[in-house]
Amino acid sequence: MNGTRSRFHADARRRERNASPDPERTLAAVLGAFAAMTLLVTCGNGGARSGEAPESAKAPSASDRPPVVASALELRVVYVEGEARAFGPAGERPLDLGDAIAPGETLRTGALSALEFELGDVATLRLSADSSVSVDLAVAEALGSDVRVRASLGLSAGSLLSKVRALAGGDSFRVTTDHAYCGVRGTEFLVSVSDGDATRVVVKEGRVAALHAGPVIDRLAAASGSDGLARAALGVLVVLAPSAGAGETLVIGAADAAKADAALGALELELSSVARNPPPSNGLPWDPFAVNPAESERPAVPSEDELATGRRLVAPSLPLPVKASREDLEVFGAKAPPAPEPKPGARAPALPHPAIAAGWTVSARPARGALVQVPGLDGFVLLSVDSGGSLAASDATGAVLWRKYVEGAQGGHPVTYKGRVYVSGSRELVVLDGATGLELARRPVEPGAGDRAAPFPDGVLLASATGFDLIDPDTAATLREVRVEGGVSMSPAHFQGLAAVVDKGGRFMLYDVASGEKRLEIATSARNPLPSAPRIFESLACFGDSSGLVVLVDLGEGRVRWERRMSEGPASELELNASGTVAFAGDTIRAWDADGLELMEPIRGVSAPPLLSRDALYFGTVSGELVVWRIGPPPPAKTGSAALGDIASARPLLAGGFLYIGTRGGKLVKLDPAKLSP
Numbered sequence: 308m309n310g311t312r313s314r315f316h317a318d319a320r321r322r323e324r325n326a327s328p329d330p331e332r333t334l335a336a337v338l339g340a341f342a343a344m345t346l347l348v349t350c351g352n353g354g355a356r357s358g359e360a361p362e363s364a365k366a367p368s369a370s371d372r373p374p375v376v377a378s379a380l381e382l383r384v385v386y387v388e389g390e391a392r393a394f395g396p397a398g399e400r401p402l403d404l405g406d407a408i409a410p411g412e413t414l415r416t417g418a419l420s421a422l423e424f425e426l427g428d429v430a431t432l433r434l435s436a437d438s439s440v441s442v443d444l445a446v447a448e449a450l451g452s453d454v455r456v457r458a459s460l461g462l463s464a465g466s467l468l469s470k471v472r473a474l475a476g477g478d479s480f481r482v483t484t485d486h487a488y489c490g491v492r493g494t495e496f497l498v499s500v501s502d503g504d505a506t507r508v509v510v511k512e513g514r515v516a517a518l519h520a521g522p523v524i525d526r527l528a529a530a531s532g533s534d535g536l537a538r539a540a541l542g543v544l545v546v547l548a549p550s551a552g553a554g555e556t557l558v559i560g561a562a563d564a565a566k567a568d569a570a571l572g573a574l575e576l577e578l579s580s581v582a583r584n585p586p587p588s589n590g591l592p593w594d595p596f597a598v599n600p601a602e603s604e605r606p607a608v609p610s611e612d613e614l615a616t617g618r619r620l621v622a623p624s625l626p627l628p629v630k631a632s633r634e635d636l637e638v639f640g641a642k643a644p645p646a647p648e649p650k651p652g653a654r655a656p657a658l659p660h661p662a663i664a665a666g667w668t669v670s671a672r673p674a675r676g677a678l679v680q681v682p683g684l685d686g687f688v689l690l691s692v693d694s695g696g697s698l699a700a701s702d703a704t705g706a707v708l709w710r711k712y713v714e715g716a717q718g719g720h721p722v723t724y725k726g727r728v729y730v731s732g733s734r735e736l737v738v739l740d741g742a743t744g745l746e747l748a749r750r751p752v753e754p755g756a757g758d759r760a761a762p763f764p765d766g767v768l769l770a771s772a773t774g775f776d777l778i779d780p781d782t783a784a785t786l787r788e789v790r791v792e793g794g795v796s797m798s799p800a801h802f803q804g805l806a807a808v809v810d811k812g813g814r815f816m817l818y819d820v821a822s823g824e825k826r827l828e829i830a831t832s833a834r835n836p837l838p839s840a841p842r843i844f845e846s847l848a849c850f851g852d853s854s855g856l857v858v859l860v861d862l863g864e865g866r867v868r869w870e871r872r873m874s875e876g877p878a879s880e881l882e883l884n885a886s887g888t889v890a891f892a893g894d895t896i897r898a899w900d901a902d903g904l905e906l907m908e909p910i911r912g913v914s915a916p917p918l919l920s921r922d923a924l925y926f927g928t929v930s931g932e933l934v935v936w937r938i939g940p941p942p943p944a945k946t947g948s949a950a951l952g953d954i955a956s957a958r959p960l961l962a963g964g965f966l967y968i969g970t971r972g973g974k975l976v977k978l979d980p981a982k983l984s985p
Contacts, residue, residue: 312721314721316386317511322565323679326499327459328748328895328962332503344749345384348874358815362795364420368871372825373550374958375448376425376448376449376450377449379445379447380410380427380429380445380604381427381444382406382407382410382425382442383408383410383424383425383426384404384405384406384423384427385423385424386404386420386422386433387404387422388404388418388419388420389416389417390416390420391414391415391417391420391422391434392723392819393406393409393412393414394413395413396411397409400460400484402414406440408424409442410442410443410445410446410815411441411442413441414433414439414441414442415439415711416437416439416465417697418435418670418697418699418712419436419672420437421433421434421436426442426445426458427445427456428472428956429458429471429472429480429795430470430472431477432460432467432469432470433468433669434466435465435467436468436767437464437465437673437697438462438467438695439462439463439464439465439696440463440467440743441459441460441463443459443460443483444458445457445459445461446458447897451494453477455477456479457478457480457594459480460481460483461482462482462483463484463485464694464695464696465499465500467482467499469482469494469495469496469497469498470495471491471496473476478570480592480699480832484506484520485506485520485564486505486506486519486559486564487506487508487519487520488518488519488520489508489515489517490516490545491514491515491516492517494510494515494516495512495766496508496513496551497511503560504560505558505560505561506560507556507557508556508557509537509551509555509556509631509636510553510554510557510559510631510668511554511608511693512553513552514550514551515550516545516546516549517548517550517557517559518545518550519548519559519563520564521564521565521567521652524541524544527541527863528541530730530772537908548902552626552628554636555628555631556629557627557629560815563598567926568794573805580601582610583884599912606626614737616688620797659952660951661976661982662933662949662978662980662982662983663949663976664748664930664949665972666705666952666975666977667701668972668974668977669691669701669707669975670691670973670974671693671698671973672695672697673693673956673970673972674691674692674694674956674969674971674974675693675694675956676721677916677957677958677960678690678959678960678969679691679722679973680723680960680962681700681726681741682726683741683743684726685728686703687702687962688700688701688708688742689701689702689962689967689975690721690723690728690741691969692716692720692721692730694714696712696713696732696888697712698710698711698713698715698721698739698744698796705975708743710744710883711737711746713730713735713737714732714733714734714735716731716732716733720880721759721787722760722761724762724767724780725780726740727739727780727781728740729749729759729767731752731757731759732752733752733754734752735750735751735792736750736751736752736760736769738782738783747781747782747783748782748783748784750783750833752769752776755769755942756770757769757770757795757798757799758798758838759804760778760803761798761799761840761868763777763801763806764801766778766780766786766787766848767779767780767783767800768799770794770796770798770799771788771801772795773788773791773794773795774789774794774956775791775799775806775808775818776788776789777789787823789806789823789951793810793812793814794810794811795808795809796810796811796838797836797840797841797850798835798840799840805817805819805820805826806818809836809850811835813831813832813833813834813858814830815827815838815841815848816828816829817856829860829865829866829867830867831858831867832856832858833851833858834853834854835853836850836851837850839879840880842881842882842883843862844883844884844885846863846864847857847861847868847901848860848883853876854927855872855873855877855892856870856871856872856873857859857872857877857888858897859899859901868902868903869899869902869903869905870903871897871903872932873895873897874895875893876892877890877891877892878892878893879916879958882918882919884919884921884937886900886919886922886938887899887900887919887939888900889919889938891913891917893932894911895909896909896913896917896926897909898924898938898943900939906938906941906943907936907942908940910926912928912929912930913926913927913928914926914955914956915958916957917958917959918960919938919962922937922938922939922940923936924937925959925980926937926959927951927954927968928955929954930951931952932948932951933949933955933959933966933968933978934947934948944957946985947980947983947985948984949982951976952976953969953971953972953976954970954972955970955971956969956971957969957970964979964980965977965979965980966980967980
């Protein structure tokens with residue numbers, strides 16, 4: 308092994324002398340070298356022919372190994388406060404003290420609720436209010452006299468507090484989110500998902516390593532069972548992953564994960580040209596987060612020089628832990644130092660802006676998507692969806708009337724029709740009574756086929772993989788199927804008794820729902836339209852695609868009026884009326900008139916989708932303001948603003964003469980537009 312390391316270092320020094328004078332080698336070359344070195348050391352013989360493992364490293368055949376005996380760990384509820392439910396293959400059920408939890412189930416808590424459960428003798432876990440976690444793995448594995456436990460939990464919303472005992476050799480415990488894989492060695496720590504855009508890890512004791520999540524990591528993990536090089540590369544990446552110790556916080560955002568995964572795409576390309584060797588195995592599944600895995604399963608640890616080089620090159624893509632704040636540590640019940648007393652002459656807190664008529668909290672998580680009013684009811688009912696997929700209904704006084712969780716509904720686009728509410732999640736459409744929240748019906752939806760239903764005479768339109776369906780507004784049963792050549796990925800819309808759809812190739816079409824006959828087709832340059840429905844005003848319709856193309860079509864004339872390009876795909880449905888077309892992408896608003904002329908300079912620093920009402924554009928900013936612009940007739944101008952005391956995170960709603968704003972703090976703010984400061 309030492310000889311192999313010496314040959315590797317000599318080769319590395321020779322490559323450096325022959326390389327260009329640039330001191331910063333590429334990430335692909337360095338990590339590719341790490342992976343190759345690790346594979347050589349693991350296989351044990353640097354002189355073996357490519358593609359052939361040396362005899363000493365070949366895994367014993369299956370017939371020579373004893374079988375692996377696996378058994379599920381016992382999971383049991385030890386505390387329930389408020390509402391907690393389990394969802395799994397057997398359906399949905401409430402959770403009570405002492406109930407067993409099955410691996411594969413998803414656990415969810417309601418508002419002002421908490422759930423505590425034990426995972427064998429490995430850990431005690433506490434799920435906070437409005438949270439969702441799946442039990443992906445909870446198993447004890449025995450191979451002869453060797454026994455280990457492995458557990459993996461998937462946190463999709465809210466917070467999970469874990470107290471893990473000291474793990475033995477080969478054991479592993481991790482919490483996964485959309486942004487990170489968090490592996491521990493025995494500790495007390497909190498993982499939370501914030502606004503759907505970041506994973507936050509707070510550590511009270513021990514240490515937690517957080518490897519970013521992304522397609523490259525997933526592909527390496529999938530290949531690690533049969534590909535020694537992929538296994539070695541993944542092992543090295545785990546070594547390089549940032550970690551937080553006692554009293555530290557680590558935040559990995561969606562942008563951090565995407566940046567790191569893009570950098571590692573070069574590593575994947577580098578590995579694609581290297582000869583493969585199967586990994587050695589002692590019969591137990593390999594786990595990169597395992598504590599002291601069996602010797603034959605463990606990748607060799609890179610040298611300090613190699614790790615220093617790797618950290619230097621990888622560091623720009625990886626976040627660093629920081630000292631935990633007072634608020635972070637309070638979740639553990641720790642006594643935090645008291646807040647400092649205000650200094651003499653300190654400014655008093657600002658009073659609310661005169662335009663703010665009321666404000667109330669509806670969730671512990673940020674509002675998402677769009678605020679919606681339910682028409683046709685006796686009283687005012689306002690709907691908001693938070694980043695965890697929970698729908699809340701409020702009345703005009705701020706009282707929360709009811710709540711409902713719909714899996715995958717974080718996009719936040721409920722649709723109302725005749726007192727009913729239609730909420731589309733990633734797997735299902737749920738029909739609710741708008742006044743009571745009572746579930747009337749549900750039906751599965753096909754992934755990638757729009758993100759909302761559309762009201763239609765005598766029914767509701769719903770996209771499918773092959774076209775769209777007309778469904779019963781009360782039972783959600785299919786009344787009629789209409790096939791669309793090319794398939795539909797965008798939600799449908801209603802136009803003068805016809806169904807308006809855009810296929811995956813960007814063709815805007817109108818269909819007679821009763822006969823299934825296509826009445827109009829307009830070819831556009833769009834590809835992969837966004838799932839939101841097209842916005843229609845009089846005879847004009849607009850929509851966007853994932854590349855950032857914005858299209859306005861004239862349905863009366865059957866032609867494309869104009870197409871304009873943005874830097875990225877719109878983050879929500881477009882706004883359209885007589886004043887113009889408005890699109891929101893990233894943190895920027897752009898607007899065009901009916902001829903495609905830009906109405907104003909792009910507005911940046913916007914925090915949420917805007918609302919266009921007549922000639923006024925309402926939107927929130929990252930500085931915590933609500934701003935109103937007049938966009939028509941020209942010249943456009945800012946006409947008012949108000950400090951919200953929070954940051955807007957959902958499309959506003961104008962109803963009954965008031966403006967309603969959803970915020971990142973889970974609040975709804977009610978404003979009087981007439982009192983906005985000029």
